[in-house]
Amino acid sequence: MSTGALHNFIRTWRQQPTTYFATLSVLIGSFTILAIALLIQQNIERALTQWGREVKVSVYLSESEDQAKSAEVRKKIDESGYFSKVSFLSKGEALTKFKTRVNEYAPGLLADLENDNPLPASFEMTIEGGVKSNRQFQKLVDWAKNMKTVAGVDEVSYGQGWVENYASVLKVFGFTSWIFIFVMLTGSLFVIGNSIRNSISQRRDEIEILELFGATRGMILWPYVFEGLVLGFLAALLAIVATYLLYIWQTDLMMRELTFWDVKTQVEFLSAPRMLLALVLGTSLGGLGSFMWAKNVSSGWAAAEATARWSD
Amino acid sequence: MIEFMHAYKVYQGAVPVHALKNINLTIDKGEFVFLTGPSGSGKTTLFRLLSAYDRPSSGSIKVLNFSLNDLNAVQVPTFRRHIGVIYQDFRLLKRRTVFENVALPLEVRGDRPRQIREQVEKIIDQVGLFHKRDDYPDHLSGGEQQRVAIARALVHKPGVLIADEPTGNLDPHLAKEIISLLDKVNAQGTTVFIATHDHELVKAYSRRTIQIADGQIVKSS
Numbered sequence A: 001m002s003t004g005a006l007h008n009f010i011r012t013w014r015q016q017p018t019t020y021f022a023t024l025s026v027l028i029g030s031f032t033i034l035a036i037a038l039l040i041q042q043n044i045e046r047a048l049t050q051w052g053r054e055v056k057v058s059v060y061l062s063e064s065e066d067q068a069k070s071a072e073v074r075k076k077i078d079e080s081g082y083f084s085k086v087s088f089l090s091k092g093e094a095l096t097k098f099k100t101r102v103n104e105y106a107p108g109l110l111a112d113l114e115n116d117n118p119l120p121a122s123f124e125m126t127i128e129g130g131v132k133s134n135r136q137f138q139k140l141v142d143w144a145k146n147m148k149t150v151a152g153v154d155e156v157s158y159g160q161g162w163v164e165n166y167a168s169v170l171k172v173f174g175f176t177s178w179i180f181i182f183v184m185l186t187g188s189l190f191v192i193g194n195s196i197r198n199s200i201s202q203r204r205d206e207i208e209i210l211e212l213f214g215a216t217r218g219m220i221l222w223p224y225v226f227e228g229l230v231l232g233f234l235a236a237l238l239a240i241v242a243t244y245l246l247y248i249w250q251t252d253l254m255m256r257e258l259t260f261w262d263v264k265t266q267v268e269f270l271s272a273p274r275m276l277l278a279l280v281l282g283t284s285l286g287g288l289g290s291f292m293w294a295k296n297v298s299s300g301w302a303a304a305e306a307t308a309r310w311s312d
Numbered sequence B: 001m002i003e004f005m006h007a008y009k010v011y012q013g014a015v016p017v018h019a020l021k022n023i024n025l026t027i028d029k030g031e032f033v034f035l036t037g038p039s040g041s042g043k044t045t046l047f048r049l050l051s052a053y054d055r056p057s058s059g060s061i062k063v064l065n066f067s068l069n070d071l072n073a074v075q076v077p078t079f080r081r082h083i084g085v086i087y088q089d090f091r092l093l094k095r096r097t098v099f100e101n102v103a104l105p106l107e108v109r110g111d112r113p114r115q116i117r118e119q120v121e122k123i124i125d126q127v128g129l130f131h132k133r134d135d136y137p138d139h140l141s142g143g144e145q146q147r148v149a150i151a152r153a154l155v156h157k158p159g160v161l162i163a164d165e166p167t168g169n170l171d172p173h174l175a176k177e178i179i180s181l182l183d184k185v186n187a188q189g190t191t192v193f194i195a196t197h198d199h200e201l202v203k204a205y206s207r208r209t210i211q212i213a214d215g216q217i218v219k220s221s
């Protein structure tokens, strides 16, 4: 009876346009906030992935340059089978590299460093295949910690500060956003449920008649669930459109204000799978919400129960 | 076909109403039977039990091959699809047209749209409402609404037709026409059971008549 359900939906929509617009607006609002959360999450993930692809690890050796010890360290690095492009940077090379860099900014500043080189020798390398998951990141952290205890190693660096800040932001963001998303979804469920309850109470007599002429519970339930599915789908679709408009507006604004930062290439809009996820989520939320409120609508004896209530 | 055995119905409330008391009754397949009695005697209540609109307080009821006392959730709709009922208050769907109202019993059965169209148009024509098939019930007179209810009760060719005051809102001429229609349906093999307090009508047809008073059968021919 899907065409019947569609008919029914259009009829209800026509009969109560204001109720529908109110419900739809609230849903679009809350779905838009969820879509924005999804957008932020996607971009943080992307930034981390980009870092993970080109993560550089440096192992700094202790001050006393010791051939045997550095060979030992090199062996440890190779044994891990975890790195590619391992290269050795001696104290002298490190200084040259440092100087050329500094000279670009302040020529002559480092002239007297010649005799007293404070820079340590180091091994530089990249991670084979990059860091793609939390587990791999943890492995890197553990390896670095372990490596620091090896004789002759002074420090291991992989951009900890940056990554750890990012990770803690992500953690906080993750936790609060889960609470937030939970509240939003529950709220949406109630909004949908309320709208469906309205439709049901307006059609009590209709439900009784359908039962009396042999409609099954499923047949009676379906139009309401369908109504919820359409409501959820429409709200999700329009929320994606709203999010897109917000995205265009905000990135344009930033491009104008912060001309040095190419926002559009750095901040992406929702990917196709994520949009699909949002649509599926919205639609199922609509169906679930209406089912939860409509599931008791037909016991098979609605008419008799109504008469009993009436005579009390 | 239809069998009541020691059926009772009590409406619970501040003051319980004993609407039916020890009803025993058998109607065979193909019979045409009138149920008469004054207003408030229990005719509608008896029909409610008969159509599985409501359940008896005690006793047993059998209709077609269904034992109404122990119908489960799946059997209730199945049973209701096998009978035709004309309710005293019509019970038309206000948001649906005449055509859609009459189509309901075929729709719940899952008939094809083309089949539905054919059968619905035929029966609407028979009750003389073809020109109003796209109107809504609120735009019809009481008599017209009653004829929609009759068409809906007959469209799926039920084994039993139960009609609660089917001519209550019709002028005598139309009433006769409707009863002849039901008579024709009966001639084709459908068992017909009609509640009425119209003595003229009962007299005119001289069929088996069951009289009820104060919830009890007082005479059964």
Ligand SMILES: Nc1ncnc2c1ncn2[C@@H]1O[C@H](COP(=O)(O)OP(=O)(O)O)[C@@H](O)[C@H]1O
Pocket (backbone or CB within 6 Å): A307, A308, A311, B011, B013, B017, B018, B019, B037, B038, B039, B040, B041, B042, B043, B044, B045, B046
């Ligand atoms: N839902 C109900 N609740 C309480 N009493 C009822 C209800 N329906 C009918 N009655 C009572 O049951 C008795 C029989 O009513 P009814 O079956 O409608 O008679 P009839 O159809 O012959 O006029 C009446 O006294 C009526 O007031």
Ligand SMILES: [Mg+2]
Pocket (backbone or CB within 6 Å): B043, B044, B045, B088, B164
């Ligand atoms: Mg009555």
